[in-house]
Amino acid sequence: ILNVEQSPQSLHVQEGDSTNFTCSFPSSNFYALHWYRWETAKSPEALFVMTLNGDEKKKGRISATLNTKEGYSYLYIKGSQPEDSATYLCAFSSASKIIFGSGTRLSIRP
Amino acid sequence: EAQVTQNPRYLITVTGKKLTVTCSQNMNHEYMSWYRQDPGLGLRQIYYSMNVEVTDKGDVPEGYKVSRKEKRNFPLILESPSPNQTSLYFCATRPSLAGQDTQYFGPGTRLTVL
Numbered sequence: 001i002l003n004v005e006q007s008p009q010s011l012h013v014q015e016g017d018s019t020n021f022t023c024s025f026p027s028s029n030f031y032a033l034h035w036y037r038w039e040t041a042k043s044p045e046a047l048f049v050m051t052l053n054g055d056e057k058k059k060g061r062i063s064a065t066l067n068t069k070e071g072y073s074y075l076y077i078k079g080s081q082p083e084d085s086a087t088y089l090c091a092f093s094s095a096s097k098i099i100f101g102s103g104t105r106l107s108i109r110p
Numbered sequence: 111e112a113q114v115t116q117n118p119r120y121l122i123t124v125t126g127k128k129l130t131v132t133c134s135q136n137m138n139h140e141y142m143s144w145y146r147q148d149p150g151l152g153l154r155q156i157y158y159s160m161n162v163e164v165t166d167k168g169d170v171p172e173g174y175k176v177s178r179k180e181k182r183n184f185p186l187i188l189e190s191p192s193p194n195q196t197s198l199y200f201c202a203t204r205p206s207l208a209g210q211d212t213q214y215f216g217p218g219t220r221l222t223v224l
Contacts, residue, residue: 031207034212043215043216043217044200044215046212046214049212091153096166097168098155099155100145100152101152102152
């Protein structure tokens, strides 16, 4: 059974602090690793798609790294702002399936 | 504008009354799928479709049916809904299952089965 694990489940961070969280995924049959940002009452929005071992992607204050050999990805947020409060989902895709983790719920304290 | 639309957005129904949730996309994407989201369980795939007339079961297909008669539409059918199908449902599309393709989500349908 393919499993995608995210940790921690939830995180409270002071505004201005930097933070990171983890996505673990199967290291076999790997096609891509996706990160999504999901705000309450909205639908998930794609942040990054990464396919190559060692990939690093950046969008503003948010960046992500990928290690396909050991099966993990980190998402980093630098200088957290209240608008960063959301659930961050990762998803592993193989040739025929996309499997989501259960997300890390991030809350930023002003 | 690229869009994934779902209807209805909210539905309260009773056990056993057949219902259909529609999903439509205007991006000519080949791959479409349905997910349900339940607290603590994340997004679980119900069914997916690689192309017209090609559908396959996801992780939680019991109690659901789908069809893909045309590329833009992928309706989710609950023949005899039960209370354990109360959930938030998302339709999603992507150009194909190729690695770099991003998945786009619809706005969600909140279903309550009494």
